[in-house]
Amino acid sequence: ATSRNIEGAGSAKQQLSRLVKESLDSLFPDEVQPIVAACQAKFGDYQCNNAMVIWSQLKGKTTQFKNPSSIGQAIAKNLPESEMIESSSVAGPGFVNIKFSNKWISKHIQNMLVNGIEQWAPILSVRKAVVDFSSPNIAKEMHVGHLRSTIMGDTLARMLEFSNVEVLRRNHVGDWGTQFGMLIEYLFEQFPNWEDAGDQAIGDLQAFYKASKKKFDDDPDFKTRAQQAVVKLQSGEDKYRHAWQNICEISRKEFDLVYQRLKVQLEEKGESFYNPYIRGILEEFERNNLIKESEGARVVEIDGYDIPLIVVKKDGGYNYASTDLACLWYRLTEEKAEWIIYITDVGQQQHFDMFFSAARLIGWLPASKDAYPKASHVGLGLVLGSDGKRFRTRSSEVVRLVELLDEAKNRSKAELIKRLEDNGKITDWTDAELESTAEAVGYGAIKYADLKNNRLTNYTFSFDQMLNDKGNTAVYLLYAHARICSIINKSSKDIEEFKKASTCMSWKINTGIGKIVLDHVDERALGLHLIQFAEIVEEACSNLLPNVLCEYLYNLSEMFTRFYTSCQVIGSEQQESRLLLCEATAIVMRKCFLLLGITPVYRI
Numbered sequence: 001a002t003s004r005n006i007e008g009a010g011s012a013k014q015q016l017s018r019l020v021k022e023s024l025d026s027l028f029p030d031e032v033q034p035i036v037a038a039c040q041a042k043f044g045d046y047q048c049n050n051a052m053v054i055w056s057q058l059k060g061k062t063t064q065f066k067n068p069s070s071i072g073q074a075i076a077k078n079l080p081e082s083e084m085i086e087s088s089s090v091a092g093p094g095f096v097n098i099k100f101s102n103k104w105i106s107k108h109i110q111n112m113l114v115n116g117i118e119q120w121a122p123i124l125s126v127r128k129a130v131v132d133f134s135s136p137n138i139a140k141e142m143h144v145g146h147l148r149s150t151i152m153g154d155t156l157a158r159m160l161e162f163s164n165v166e167v168l169r170r171n172h173v174g175d176w177g178t179q180f181g182m183l184i185e186y187l188f189e190q191f192p193n194w195e196d197a198g199d200q201a202i203g204d205l206q207a208f209y210k211a212s213k214k215k216f217d218d219d220p221d222f223k224t225r226a227q228q229a230v231v232k233l234q235s236g237e238d239k240y241r242h243a244w245q246n247i248c249e250i251s252r253k254e255f256d257l258v259y260q261r262l263k264v265q266l267e268e269k270g271e272s273f274y275n276p277y278i279r280g281i282l283e284e285f286e287r288n289n290l291i292k293e294s295e296g297a298r299v300v301e302i303d304g305y306d307i308p309l310i311v312v313k314k315d316g317g318y319n320y321a322s323t324d325l326a327c328l329w330y331r332l333t334e335e336k337a338e339w340i341i342y343i344t345d346v347g348q349q350q351h352f353d354m355f356f357s358a359a360r361l362i363g364w365l366p367a368s369k370d371a372y373p374k375a376s377h378v379g380l381g382l383v384l385g386s387d388g389k390r391f392r393t394r395s396s397e398v399v400r401l402v403e404l405l406d407e408a409k410n411r412s413k414a415e416l417i418k419r420l421e422d423n424g425k426i427t428d429w430t431d432a433e434l435e436s437t438a439e440a441v442g443y444g445a446i447k448y449a450d451l452k453n454n455r456l457t458n459y460t461f462s463f464d465q466m467l468n469d470k471g472n473t474a475v476y477l478l479y480a481h482a483r484i485c486s487i488i489n490k491s492s493k494d495i496e497e498f499k500k501a502s503t504c505m506s507w508k509i510n511t512g513i514g515k516i517v518l519d520h521v522d523e524r525a526l527g528l529h530l531i532q533f534a535e536i537v538e539e540a541c542s543n544l545l546p547n548v549l550c551e552y553l554y555n556l557s558e559m560f561t562r563f564y565t566s567c568q569v570i571g572s573e574q575q576e577s578r579l580l581l582c583e584a585t586a587i588v589m590r591k592c593f594l595l596l597g598i599t600p601v602y603r604i
């Protein structure tokens, strides 16, 4: 854990909650959890909303308080002495409005500038989590739904990692199942020399899949051989294993092209990995009398569903659900994860609901859905094309995600070159710089366009919108960050030194040359917003909603603009303080980008 040399640990909200808790503890014998939230500026900075709830419990049983307002008064009066709180007041039926002191806000920001943004990592109640994301299927297309899962999963993993949670990033690829019989048999038939040809034999794996599926459907002899091939593969026969590995390897290379471009780290543990555990866990279900026979299949009945969860198919084979049960068991017992997060399209919600329920029945997961260890399904809406239908690139049947990513990059490169030519700066840029900026902007645009929406809503994929340099887009935000860098630069700082960020100006604070003063309303508003970073990350993690962080980032850039419009920085009397605010803003923006998987840009 990181050390914190400020009075309290955790977000501003957590620190304030502790003060409120002290007050509540001094007033009420029964434990009361503080209810604290940021509030509208006209009331204060934060509000404590406990009074009404407490009143509803004490009404008629107390003479100490005569109404909710008097409870609010008492909470306010008993708040411990602290540098954090400047004033408190009670409004309406006991709302305690709290205003932070400017001095504390400044100190909180200076602490971050000196000791790094890690100081602002939220404190979460889990230590180890699995994030199961991306998870495409071998030999089938990796489609935009998988892209959305890849982007979302990477962000959630990054936010949890920043919050000091150990994260196992898992790619649960579909690498097992009856389709491999047909693929292997087709490989043997079409490419007798496949072992010498390696990956070259198959070429386009998706076309290969289609062709073998057609043969499977049309040719009964082939179908029989394919079914036998599954048995041979599952019993571990060398030649079949080898062919299977070969096919998986081709898909893997294709998937990796996407992960490399997006700089996404993932560890593959596919469905096949959990296959050996299925028999054992199903025996446990049998012993607990949780499995029944239904139309030839073995099933677990789940309350609230008309259909049962099939765990052994009629033909005796295991399926998606039995694999996921074994996998969940493995993650809980072998890997000791406290929180297991699955990211897929929302269409799979019922599958997750059902096998989570099965795990509750057998006692792997606690009865309460909020208790740990916990399993969460993060459902995603669809990605739509401009025609309002499921998104497809071009008219071709397969979506080549790599081509999609390349197009974003090429478009952003063309825009960048045009912009630089227009303002006569193109000669200052090396090719390598153009490339890396175009990548950051292009891939960043795709990620941000996806993440800024509530994950459950469908969103329309549009290059024109996401690459617009105005509005709530990555392009706008990346450029806003670059402009702040250039402001700081103009104050004669070397950009390389600035990139080292968190310590760049800290010597000024440490030596007392620099100190943040929040006199102007727009300075204070910006300062308050900055210190709310930790609780926003906390909220985004707890509710698995990265769009909350996007909204925070966009608001931050707007507040910065307001500050910069009304407060002169360079050449003003407050130059040092204001430059520190610029730097703090740039650092927080940069951290937001990194958490969203977006590479920051330093100049435009």
Ligand code: ARG
Residues within 6 Å of the ligand: 132, 134, 135, 136, 137, 172, 173, 174, 324, 327, 342, 343, 344
């Ligand atoms: N392979 C699945 C698909 O493409 C997603 C797997 C998600 N993870 C899981 N443990 N079921 O839809």
